[in-house]
Amino acid sequence: MAPLPDGFSYAEWNAAYNGLSFGIAAMGSATSFFWLQLPNVTKNYRTALTIAGIVTLLATYHYIRIFNSWSEAFTVSSKNGGDYTVQLTGSPFNDGYRYVDWLLTVPLLLIELILVMKLPQAETVSLSWKLGLASALMxxxxxxGEIQEDLSVRWFWWCLSMIPFCYVVFTLTVGLAEAASKQPSSAAASLASAARYLTVFSWLTYPFVYMVKSVGLAGPAATMYEQVSYSLADVLAKAVFGVLIWAPAMEKSVYSDAFLGWSMPSQL
Structure with a gap:
């Protein structure tokens, strides 16, 4: 991992600190919500909702580790009532936790979307493997490249990672369009499409944040923007996305209950 640059202002340090703290709060709250909602959906969708909770639980753990590593890397102090000053302690800031989190959670995010769409079993298994492996490879x-300061090296790995990235985005926008339109109700179809497009929108932020150090930003400012942007994108891609997994699961559960209640003869 690359060492942190020196010269952070208190505002820059505090922005990253608060961004990481927000990630912990959002992911932890989402985990509780998803698992508390399990009894409210039918068995067909409980696996998807369970995975949504696992994703945000893993993210909560890793955000706690990133937050602690960030706090340990700096000393923040104020002397004689003056402005706060930020100094490096010499302890490394381990941002690798973020990539470990993505390696574990990104394939699961795609699998939960596929499961909630209730595709035929063979198609579900095939897409889960293809998208899961492609996202892990990405x-x-x-x-x-993330841990390199050499811009040519960063661009090289960025280009390689964009190959599986483009495949996943194409599958979400085009390959699953027909399946999304065939949901049992118009509300469920709309929610499934929203989940697909939210995934694409949130994912599009990552390649741009990845290259933030290649567009004229450097030093503490680049690190601050990187940490805050990744944190916001993660909350969208995991916590908010999980809500859009829960919503169609609830809608289809209600639809299923209403259908069964209408089709089953009353017991006298």
């Missing part, structure tokens, strides 16, 4: 190819 993360694995991105990490070697």
């Amino acid at each position: 993360v694995a190819l991105g990490y070697p």
Whole structure:
């Protein structure tokens, strides 16, 4: 991992600190919500909702580790009532936790979307493997460039990681369009499409944040923007996305209950 640059202002340090803290709060709250909602959906969708909770639980753990590593890397102090000053302690800031988190959670995010769409079993298994492996490969190819300061090396790994990235985005936007339109109700179809497009929108932020150090930003400002942007993108891609997994699961559960209640003869 690359060492942190010196010269952080208190505002820059505090922005990253608060961004990481927000990630912990959002992911932890989402985990509780998803698992408390399990009894409210039918068995067909409990696996998807369970995975949504696992994703945010893993993210909560890793955000706690990143937050602690960030706090340990700095000393913040104020002397004689003056402005706060930020100094490096010499302890490393381990941002690798973020990539470990992505390697574990990104394939699961796609699997939970596929499960909630209730595709035929063969198609579910095939898509889960293809998208899961492609997303894991995307993360694995991105990490070697993330820890490099050499811009040519960063661009090289960025280009490689964009190959599986484009495949996943194409599948979400085009390959699953027909399946999304065939949901049992118009509300469920709309929610499934929203989950697909939220995934694409949130994912599009990552390649741009990845290259933030290649567009004229450097030093503490680049690190601050990187940490805050990744934190916000993660909350969208995991916590908010999980809500859009829960919503169609609830809608289809209600639809299923209403259908069964209408079709089953009353017991006298």
